[in-house]
Amino acid sequence: MARAAVLERLIPPRVSIVWHEATVTEVVVESRRARTIVFAIPDWPGHRAGQHLDVRLTAEDGYTAERSYSLSSAPEDGVVAVTVDEIEDGEVSPYLVEEVRAGDVLEVRGPIGGHFTWSVDEGGPLVLVAGGSGIVPIMAMLRHRARRGSTADVRLLRSVRDPDVALWSAELAALTPAEGLQVRTTWTRRAPDGWDGPTGRITEPMLADLGPAPDAAPRAFVCGPTPFVEHVADLLIDLGHDPARIHTERFGGA
Amino acid sequence: MSPITRGFRGRRPDVDPARIPPGQYMTRDFPVLSAGPTPRVDTATWQFSIDGNIAGHPVTWTWDELLALPQETFTVDIHCVTKWSKLDTTWTGVSVDTLLAGIDTRSQWVTIWCDGGYTTNLPLADLTGGKAWVVHRYDDAPLEPAHGGPARLLVPHLYFWKSAKWVRGLTFTPSEEPGFWEDAGYHRRGDPWREQRYWSD
Ligand SMILES: Cc1cc2nc3c(=O)[nH]c(=O)nc-3n(C[C@H](O)[C@H](O)[C@H](O)COP(=O)(O)OP(=O)(O)OC[C@H]3O[C@@H](n4cnc5c(N)ncnc54)[C@H](O)[C@@H]3O)c2cc1C
Numbered sequence: 357m358a359r360a361a362v363l364e365r366l367i368p369p370r371v372s373i374v375w376h377e378a379t380v381t382e383v384v385v386e387s388r389r390a391r392t393i394v395f396a397i398p399d400w401p402g403h404r405a406g407q408h409l410d411v412r413l414t415a416e417d418g419y420t421a422e423r424s425y426s427l428s429s430a431p432e433d434g435v436v437a438v439t440v441d442e443i444e445d446g447e448v449s450p451y452l453v454e455e456v457r458a459g460d461v462l463e464v465r466g467p468i469g470g471h472f473t474w475s476v477d478e479g480g481p482l483v484l485v486a487g488g489s490g491i492v493p494i495m496a497m498l499r500h501r502a503r504r505g506s507t508a509d510v511r512l513l514r515s516v517r518d519p520d521v522a523l524w525s526a527e528l529a530a531l532t533p534a535e536g537l538q539v540r541t542t543w544t545r546r547a548p549d550g551w552d553g554p555t556g557r558i559t560e561p562m563l564a565d566l567g568p569a570p571d572a573a574p575r576a577f578v579c580g581p582t583p584f585v586e587h588v589a590d591l592l593i594d595l596g597h598d599p600a601r602i603h604t605e606r607f608g609g610a
Numbered sequence: 611m612s613p614i615t616r617g618f619r620g621r622r623p624d625v626d627p628a629r630i631p632p633g634q635y636m637t638r639d640f641p642v643l644s645a646g647p648t649p650r651v652d653t654a655t656w657q658f659s660i661d662g663n664i665a666g667h668p669v670t671w672t673w674d675e676l677l678a679l680p681q682e683t684f685t686v687d688i689h690c691v692t693k694w695s696k697l698d699t700t701w702t703g704v705s706v707d708t709l710l711a712g713i714d715t716r717s718q719w720v721t722i723w724c725d726g727g728y729t730t731n732l733p734l735a736d737l738t739g740g741k742a743w744v745v746h747r748y749d750d751a752p753l754e755p756a757h758g759g760p761a762r763l764l765v766p767h768l769y770f771w772k773s774a775k776w777v778r779g780l781t782f783t784p785s786e787e788p789g790f791w792e793d794a795g796y797h798r799r800g801d802p803w804r805e806q807r808y809w810s811d
Contacts, residue, residue, distance in 0.1 A: 373795065373807075373808040373809075373810060373811075374810065375612075377613065410693075412612060412633070413615040413618040413620065414612040414613065414614050414615050414618065415614070415615070415618050415619050415620045416614055416619075418612075419620045419622055420612060420620075420633065421618075421620050421621075421635055422633050422635070422693050423693060424692055424693070447620060447621045447635065451615075451617070451618055455616075455617045455618070460615075460616055461613060462615060463612055463613065463615075468795070468808070469794070470794040470795060471645045471794060472645075582641065582642045582756070585642075586642070586647075586648060586756055589646070589647030589648065590647065590648070592647070593647055593650075599646060599647050599649065599726065600646070600726075600727060602646050602647050603645065603646060604644065604645065604646055604647060606641070606642050606643055606644070608639070608641045608694075
């Protein structure tokens with residue numbers, strides 16, 4: 357019966373999700389069009405890797421706009437950071453990327469979300485697949501894994517348009533000698549000079565080659581723009597992965 | 611009153627603000643949100659059931675039987691808890707009132723369940739009186755799988771997570787049994803006009 361095929365539930369404790377005044381302590385340039393915004397938030401209750409927060413911006417006439425952003429900092433980092441990718445003609449992301457600076461105060465609330473989360477205590481294996489800024493919550497998972505010295509079997513395939521918009525290439529390279537971690541990239545528009553790895557959109561062979569095989573019952577976390585997530589989740593199911601172990605986070609957009 | 615955000619002007623939508631609940635923004639796209647992959651559903655074996663705390667046996671409809679019930683086409687606004695609202699969306703389906711016509715129950719609570727394992731719960735009062743439908747057409751075309759096809763629940767007066775995709779049945783429960791997002795910290799009822807997003811709102 358369909359109802360019995362329950363999704364794994366990771367129920368966060370019922371902390372109140374209230375609005376906080378968050379002071380920007382630092383803005384880090386991550387790529388041509390992405391910035392990490394680091395906040396100091398008194399009373400932040402802590403978070404799990406993969407959760408997000410809501411940002412509310414208020415114009416002088418009281419008009420407000422709210423959007424969700426995944427936390428890029430690990431729970432162990434002691435700071436609250438989000439990483440925003442600028443969407444041309446967007447309402448909120450150009451403001452966060454181009455305008456925000458240290459000392460600004462924004463309203464945020466969180467952490468939110470109990471499904472697209474992972475803790476080292478849950479172990480591996482994991483298949484992580486990120487499209488564009490979909491790497492953000494996955495980076496929080498990798499940082500959390502590193503901070504805790506976990507050797508869980510974790511494999512990441514990220515799909516990136518071109519080297520100018522890639523996030524955290526150097527940090528990912530620095531993490532990968534770690535036992536049990538593999539990171540791969542496919543470039544969809546332009547690869548770095550001298551690249552001889554995968555290019556183009558993610559295919560079934562790329563995912564099969566990434567592993568681990570469905571027999572190992574990995575949990576999969578797939579994050580990115582909606583069509584990307586639909587495509588990758590479909591391929592994982594075609595490969596034989598259990599749909600109930602595939603977690604998705606769709607960032608919207610085409 | 612929220613503090614003013616230095617340098618933020620925003621881009622107001624050119625629609626009647628009375629149609630946009632607090633904290634929502636207008637989208638012309640149709641975003642997709644779900645916790646897992648899009649299930650593969652075969653209408654040849656699909657069934658819709660009403661069961662649980664009811665007198666007599668569970669009631670089921672096949673796909674063809676659902677399509678043979680009286681159909682309604684209507685245009686409503688929808689509001690997702692992730693902040694987008696979409697105005698004037700047109701759907702076709704069967705009113706939940708039609709499905710409940712022969713059901714005898716004293717229960718006031720309903721759990722909606724779906725292919726893929728998703729559940730959400732509602733007070734019966736939010737499903738009856740022309741407020742909810744099982745829909746299978748959007749914009750005069752079969753509902754796409756990513757948007758819940760072949761059939762989803764539509765409860766436009768509540769946040770969209772109540773409008774469960776890939777719906778397969780209603781189970782009457784003796785008391786309130788929080789569903790997937792309700793259990794994960796989202797509000798029990800989810801009225802967008804009261805901005806009931808999270809359980810503490
Ligand atoms: C749970 C969750 C977590 C998220 N985490 C992040 C994150 O960590 N980093 C991040 O940068 N964004 C994230 N997003 C997306 C973010 O919330 C906004 O949607 C995004 O910043 C665009 O907002 P905007 O106001 O600039 O654009 P809008 O004014 O909302 O949209 C302008 C145009 O851009 C399109 N668009 C909107 N979003 C995207 C997109 N992601 N890709 C392509 N086109 C788009 C819209 O359809 C529209 O046509 C997340 C979304 C969700 C639901």
